[in-house]
Amino acid sequence: MARRNAGRTKNGSNTRSKRPAQGASWVEVRQPTEASRPSSDPSAAVEPEALVVSHWFDSGEAGEPYSATIQLTGRRSDVQDRPGPADTFSQEETIEVVSPGSGPVSISSWVYGLNPGEWNVSGALVRAGGADRTRRSPEPLSPAAWSWRHWSLQTAPASTVKTRWALTAPLARIPAVIPGSYTALFIVGLIVAFAMQFALLASEQIAMPRSLLVSLLALAAGLIGAKLWYAALHPRESILKGGWAVDGFLVTALLVALVALVAFGLPIGAYLDATTPGLFLAVAIGRLGCFVTGCCSGRITTSRWGIWSSDRRVGARRIPTQLLESSAGLLIGVAALPLTLVHMRAIHGAVFVAALAVYLVVRQLLLRLRAESRRYLWQRSRLVSQHS
Secondary structure (H helix, E strand, C coil): CCECCCCECCCCCECCCECCCCCCCCCEECCCCCCCCCCCCHHHHHCCEEEEEEEEEECCCCCCCEEEEEEEEEEECCCCCCCCCCCEEEEEEEEEEECCCCCEEEEEEEEECCCCCEEEEEEEEEEEECCCCEECCCEECEEEEEECCCCEEEECCCCCEECEEHHHHHHCCCCCCCCCHHHHHHHHHHHHHHHHHHHHHHHCCCCHHHHHHHHHHHHHHHHHHHHHHHHHHCCCCCCCCCCCCHHHHHHHHHHHHHHHHHHHCCCHHHHHHHHHHHHHHHHHHHHHHHHHHCCCCECECCCCCCEEEECCCEEEEECCHHHHHHHHHHHHHHHHHHHHHCCCHHHCCHHHHHHHHHHHHHHHHHHCCECCCCCCHHHCCHHHHHCC
8 A cells, every 4th residue: 555654643653644546535544553652650551441432524515625633632530630641631633635525424533541430532623725725723523423223423422431441442332333243244154155065065975074174274274374465465564453365365275275185086176166156155244244344445435326334443435345345256156056056067167267257357346446555565665665
């Protein structure tokens, strides 16, 4: 992903920004890579606490794109005397490009290193830029809440916010995100894939114990490959906290499966064909998890075809890349099932090859619609980074 010069937030944390593709209309955010942690408070080191708050504002109906600064201030409500260094905070985050017409925009913020308790938190928005390039007066921000029933952003009642254990901060409720949903739906997808594969293998009278072992080896290798592939594409992120790359899973799992099939003397083409419907139905289920987890999100858009969703920090109307890939997986899996059931013995393996080719084409097109542009290893030289 192309990067601009990093800045500093008011509380001293690093910032990072994304650049929109040419012609795209979306929101960019400088995200703190680490939040403020007051070093003078010994209790913060022993029992780290965090606040997670979400606010929202309307992007406006028309006009030139503008930048916006979100100013957050907080004070522990149960402090009677003079507050200590971890009893107050002030933090700024910058939304570099807001495009009017993209609808309501939410931003979720994480503040670490605070004393535990109830906090009064307020937010203000400063719009700058546009045609007049002026900096306007701060506008109070409303706390954000999400309605799954109406699929809409709403204003939450004004109330104090309670701190939580810092390690559980990523699990906090933010608009349009269900933490852990990807893991749950990934497991459901695996169950569907294995059940369908075993049923089709049984119809082909292929030895089940050895086939099961091949599938388990391919799954384990695929998960390792997905994690390492993602780490290679995102070297600045923690390998444990980072995501998973579908490309790495497919390549690694396929290679290990082919080696295992040859070693166990199993028919390669028939095995791959029997795997195809379940594999792509699992993709369809897993991408639904991506959508409500906030990963692999699409660019923010002003198009009416966009769907409001979040990237786990900024919520806005986006191109639903996860839902599009889920739909592609569903169509491929459903189309592959009857082709596999008719026992195309003369050309075993053709169903898998055709399905994989279609999926890879669709995936490459969808990668270009994501908020985070895909950057391959050969593009990661310092020379390219400096001029991107």
